[in-house]
Amino acid sequence: MLYREAGDFKTGYRADGQTFPIRLDRWGYYILLAVAVLVVPFLINDYWANAVFVPFLIYAIAALGLNILTGYAGQVSLGTGGFMAVGAYAVYKLMTAFPDISIVIHILLAGGITAIVGMLFGLPSLRIKGFYLAVATLAAQFFLVWLFNKVPWFYNYSASGQITAPTRTVLGHAVTGPATSAPAKYLICLAFVLVLAWVARNLTRGTSGRKWMAIRDMDIAAEIIGVNPLTAKLSAFAASSFFVGIAGALLFSVYLGAAEVGEAFGINKSFLVLFMIIIGGLGSIFGSFAGAAFMVLLPVLLKNLLVGQLGWPTDLAAHIELMIVGALIVLFLIVEPHGLARLWALTKEKLRLWPFPH
């Protein structure tokens, strides 16, 4: 009854093309934004930052990136973990080589470096599709992890083979290193998420997005219409890897603080991010967030429930938790194969008519 477009007239193409065409959506978005920026930083503590908010925000960036490639451009990738590693090692090398330059610039540059690497590994996509491409990107995953393990230059010849983030500040507050406060971690990640989500939305609603979706839906027709498959696919790989690289850089420098490549950026990470976009919804910005939230929050919730409320032993809870998460993923996909984003869209369709059935 309240949630509908009736009476909300658009008088120009600009207004018609906006992200949230329904007034209630728009207000909901503004309120969410206000809470995220103005309320959460004052309430957040170490537990909430480390267990919930920071991983959610970082994985949301990674999911946005993979969704551009897989959801919008239709190119399956299992190399997300490897590309996150590129972002992490790039930012590490930049941080240690140029300590005077702002970490924000380093993170952006790390994204740029990952974009170039992503384009390189995207070249096979010009010849192969589907599962075969997935296998080719899997090769990228294993090769990159191997590379960062084998070449000591990447981890500055440290004895442990680990990379450790030195302390860096933004506007006088430490955002990396051991002394970082919870609000600082949260805010730097939030800033990147807000800007990148906006960029992702802009890219996908315009010419580039249409080229990507055309290639995804029917590549031959796309080509005959005038889409150059070379630039369309490689730009998707570049944009996607840029996002994934930034997620990797943030994961290492802000969240983990220290990382060993096989452990932090293994094949598990690739699957985790892939699950996020499948559960959240392919080809949907909202879906990237929903999927990231689902995969990050569900284990935390279950742990709280099983260990905190029911008092189970931690090791038992950890195993049961894996099973429940797995079962829930299957359940969700059976209920709605198109993911949470579709579920959300259906709910909104229903809401438009509520309380009437038709």
Place this chain on the structure above:
Amino acid sequence: MNVHASDGYTTADGRQIGPVVMDLKNITLRFGGVEAIKNISFDIRQGEIRAIIGPNGAGKSSMLNVISGFYVPQEGEVWFKGYRRGPMKPYEVARLGIARTFQNIALFDGMSVLDNIMTGRLNRMKSGFLSQAIWWGAAEREEIENRAQVEKIIDFLEIQNIRKTPVGRLPYGLKKRVELARALAAEPQLLLLDEPMAGMNVEEKEDMSRFILDVNDEFGTTIALIEHDMGVVMDLSDRVVVMDYGRKIGDGTPDEVRSNQEVIDAYLGVAHD
């Protein structure tokens, strides 16, 4: 009316047909040992509706694919607007101003009708990646300008009510119309229609015929079409090429073709003795 004159002619209904736009000279196309097109020459003139007909397997779609640049013939020359066309990628041909629809609809199912038609204008949208990323300047301006053009086509084809519907949900007849809209959005100089009326009922065929005539009339678009419905072909087209087993067996006005003995034989079959 002399349709074989070199500098154009006037049709029975008084439309002025211009010079040759697309000239195909001695085209031969082979797939391995199979000759799909055997030494065929014909031309398409500015502003006319040119039909290619023939029984199943005659090589009509292959011919259309040669024109659209999807197949490169082994022999022969393709001349477009006075220039000989070398081997080109399909997307380069699109940039020359040739648009087409497909026999079995090739729309982008995951996108809305509006987005599908907007893809037709991709070649006119030049804003840079960075401008698109921040949705500032060229990207937004271009989006709004092209949207206005697309809305004209939506109006023209009477599909206003479905513009935000995902294409996958539309019935067949409307999909065909959206595909025509997408091809028109490119403002092509030559529009290729591969069986625009296949699988349609009488009413849908009437609608589609009207749209094809309107497009030709309103925008002056040159149209080459393949169609099996003889009634439609004879009513719509100015000149007809008839193919059979990869050869050209007839070329001329619908009346000339209708009375051509070889064409009648090809369609009705001929007794072998």
